[in-house]
């Protein structure tokens with residue numbers, strides 16, 4: 369599904385502040401896999417997501433998504449496969465626009481204009497039904513500007529927009545770091561349910577070791593631009609938070 373072969377990303381090449389953020393990393397991530405990435409500050413986690421999403425093009429190596437070599441494809445050309453949720457709930461939605469208009473914008477992103485979108489009642493009904501599944505009581509507020517909602521409500525809606533948009537890969541870059549503990553737990557639960565329901569390939573970058581233990585089918589630790597640990601299957605399921613903590617030495 370995602371095949372990463374020998375990628376290297378160096379910033380400020382030839383300058384005194386040169387840094388190799390990703391150092392010859394190879395990874396195969398299968399369809400339906402939910403990978404959690406942990407690692408110290410500056411270990412290359414966000415750079416890896418940027419390379420997968422197409423915000424960056426690696427100095428070396430290749431990235432293949434769904435059999436397509438996307439290494440030199442810009443972000444917008446990969447958006448039919450990939451959705452990304454950021455730490456800041458304000459990213460990913462247009463605050464002044466209503467909830468329903470944000471869903472319309474998301475639908476336009478990958479679908480031919482006119483199909484499925486429009487101002488028609490069928491679209492509003494579908495969005496309302498999907499929003500109701502979040503159990504946040506937002507389905508009766510779809511005409512309200514999305515900027516009036518809390519961070520947790522916005523992250524939940526952004527997640528829903530991503531999956532309704534038929535993405536296959538969901539990149540979660542510390543999606544709950546700006547939320548209070550209850551909202552964070554709620555949003556992680558929603559993300560996990562959507563990943564399962566829509567059979568997504570997911571990559572979660574987090575500093576929350578509890579989430580790293582509770583969620584995902586695989587956990588990777590990055591350090592200095594390299595993969596230090598890669599735990600999958602029963603070993604991942606049995607991993608304890610204290611063991612994960614010990615990885616950080």
Ligand SMILES: Nc1ncnc2c1ncn2[C@@H]1O[C@H](COP(=O)(O)OP(=O)(O)OP(=O)(O)O)[C@@H](O)[C@H]1O
Pocket residue numbers: 379380387388389407408409410411412413414415416
């Ligand atoms: N655009 C850039 N220009 C220069 N250096 C960069 C750039 N982006 C990242 N770096 C550097 O690359 C290294 C890896 O950064 P990255 O943001 O990927 O780490 P991270 O593991 O996501 O860190 P954190 O946990 O703090 O978010 C760091 O040394 C960082 O300073």
